[in-house]
Ligand code: KMH
């Protein structure tokens with residue numbers, strides 16, 4: 340079991356609107372301020388979706404590059420861009436996210452119903468993401484929305500080899516309407532299935548909505564790491580909207596400390612995930 344806890348903050352996502360969730364960071368200034376505060380609390384990775392001037396999700400290349408540069412200038416966080424975007428984003432734009440040169444990018448391991456939409460991830464598209472990331476020295480985080488996605492990951496690695504850096508890290512995204520449930524039982528089933536992945540594979544987990552706490556506790560109890568943030572959770576407790584991403588990171592840090600697995604800093608996280616040290620890219 341890992342001695343420390345890798346905490347990823349996913350502050351914005353592509354699903355909630357600023358009108359519905361005024362605390363959502365949508366401008367670059369808001370994102371950078373959030374990133375700095377979450378890093379100070381104990382986050383080591385930031386999973387980034389960006390918005391346009393109207394606060395709508397965008398994969399605009401100029402904005403992505405500006406965002407990566409701004410986060411690197413203001414923080415030591417590992418910058419992970421979402422290649423998932425919004426369910427409406429075309430594959431070409433999602434692949435082009437890699438051109439912005441992040442440390443990491445997400446790589447979702449299969450198609451899943453996503454509320455009323457469909458989050459499409461064809462096999463050939465997944466192979467393209469995986470191989471292009473390796474060519475560009477970007478470390479993937481394999482996003483798992485359902486148990487079978489772990490089997491697809493095993494197939495991907497068997498056929499196309501290990502990612503850049505040689506380390507495999509997965510993120511269990513649990514409780515999406517259409518995906519696996521956000522329960523301890525489902526997390527344990529994933530944990531069992533991960534035994535077929537390369538030795539040393541690590542995982543984090545996040546539970547959408549009200550599954551956030553059961554998933555967080557189950558992940559800590561089984562040696563996993565944590566992802567929290569307003570991409571996944573906009574209600575802190577029944578009837579209480581989340582004030583800020585910092586509130587969610589602070590809660591995760593508290594649980595990690597109680598579990599005697601305190602948050603790891605970005606340098607330890609880089610070494611865990613096989614990401615080159617800052618300045619070595
Ligand atoms: N917004 C979801 C459709 C990712 O970032 O890679 C996809 C998502 C996964 O959030």
Ligand code: ZN
Nearest residue numbers: 352421423570
């Ligand atoms: Zn995302």
